[in-house]
Amino acid sequence: MVKCCLCQKKIKVTSFGWKEGNNALPLKDGRCCDLCNSTKVIPARIKKLPFWNRYEWDLIDDEEFEK
Numbered sequence: 001m002v003k004c005c006l007c008q009k010k011i012k013v014t015s016f017g018w019k020e021g022n023n024a025l026p027l028k029d030g031r032c033c034d035l036c037n038s039t040k041v042i043p044a045r046i047k048k049l050p051f052w053n054r055y056e057w058d059l060i061d062d063e064e065f066e067k
């Protein structure tokens with residue numbers, strides 16, 4: 001079970017079996033639920049866009065690597 005690192009609620013498994021939630025960066029280095037993602041993380045990313053663009057690509061590469 002994965003807990004949201006922002007609101008501490010349990011992250012629900014999606015219809016396609018993904019249970020890790022969303023990436024909470026740049027707010028926190030952890031996983032967050034859909035609600036926090038859309039209300040907190042995405043607005044924060046928009047503010048930090050130049051930084052986030054570069055970081056997101058690094059992160060996607062890492063996750064692909066682990067599969």
Ligand SMILES: [Zn+2]
Binds near residue numbers: 009033
């Ligand atoms: Zn949450």
